[in-house]
Amino acid sequence: MELAHIDHGRPFDWGRASADYARWRDIYPPEFFRPLTERGLCGPGRKVLDLGTGTGVLPRALYRQGARFTGVDPAPEQIRQARALANRDGMEIDFRCSAAEDCGFPDGSFDTATACQCFTYFDHARLAPRLHRMLKPGGIFAVLYMAWLPGEDPVAGQSEALILRHNPAWTGCGETRRPIAVPADYGPWFAVEAQEVFDLRVPFTRESWNGRIRACRGVGAALPPEEVEHFDREHRALLAAIAPEEFSVLHYAAVTLLRRRDRAEN
Template identity: 50%
Template sequence: MEIKNSSIDSGKAFDWGKTSADYAKYRDIYPDIFYKKILDRNLCIAGQNVLDLGTGTGVLPRNMYQYGAKWVGTDIAENQIMQARKMSEELNQKIEYLNVPTEELNFPDQTFDVITACQCFWYFDHKKVTPLLARMLKKDGSLLVLYMAWLPFEDRIAGESEKLVLKYSPHWSGAGETIHPITVPDCVLDIFTPVFHEEYEVDVPFTRESWNGRMKACRGVGASLSAGEVTKWEKEHRAMLEKIAPEQFTIRHYAAMLELKQKV
């Protein structure tokens, strides 16, 4: 499903469904510490019902399924949900996936112990979504916002790759990341209060192929360019990597988490 938001990429339309195959193959890259940090907060564990918003191909529920929580994943893009179902079924995981916009979710009151939003919270209509999430969360439940991004000013390969994305998508607003806490709109803070946040650096391993695939599956390339443009970008990116990157390398990232609870 095509999405347009004036505050993202200057309103250029994007559709995660266009890049679902690459997303499934190349974007399951969170390191073990990413999940450990969640577990350290006693979140997404046995005995808890968890709703994962913007689940994409189900990366978060699939990787945390082993810790015993009961998961539901939702996403606006049908192709993403199709990939999520396929991959979870192959692992014999009982995860419910729904193709529905977050703004239209209608679970009963106090259904979930935890609601997660990984790499997606800024895409929502927060004025509509925030009271909806509060209603579906149990009274002491947690809203957990998660994020991870490469650091273009600290990592040459990431920086040069980012420049190439901007060559093809000059209005892409995903460029120039630096380490900072996750922030949420004031309307969210009217109902929820932050109780914990953490930011930390991680080195994520890649090969030339997997980094090319990871970059191709970003919003500024696979989700928004035409098929012809994606092919040209991919060819140019592969040539660039042959010049500046060894066959195996790491990319410096930072990860962040923000846990919120409802105001009493």
């Protein structure tokens, strides 16, 4: 994948990081999903489409809420991991290999759509009208994002600095608390119903934090294998010097809920 507004156009491929992604990216605490669960957006009787599902983190995390989930992702390696993890846990989730913008589901197929950690990768001009069509009247599009805060958490800050030494083009750095920006493309089709920004402390061990960092876009999805191994050695040494065996990392979460307009506004 190559997008001009991400990593200064440097290509990346989530498929290359799928094994690490499957092992180390299921890190979201229950509080992260609270804006969805407290509104019953993934509850019994609801049909939910998870866009950019990756290894199926969101549908697997919320499966016990009772919804029927469908997850789509353009990377076949991610879908293979998602199916394997769901099968391991006895979860019946329909995973399909497709870009969000190319979904061909019938009109009114879903009550809820979700996008976790992937909103920035979409072609919003194409997705907004298609998603409006696939959602039922009154349907909700929930966009979720979580990021570490490098300016406030020393372990996150030093890990991020190491990523940038290996991949100066990476633009996933320097995060600060902010609501999710909704492109104007959604205006005719959706109305902002709610937005939240809140802090989370996420527990890690040295091993799991190293895996989490290696599975990020700036490392595992972008660097050649030999450079990933070089980074891995340096990062393990760094963590041995600065972090206890168990620690938590300060993150912020942002959730925006968009309600489908009954009629498109011109």
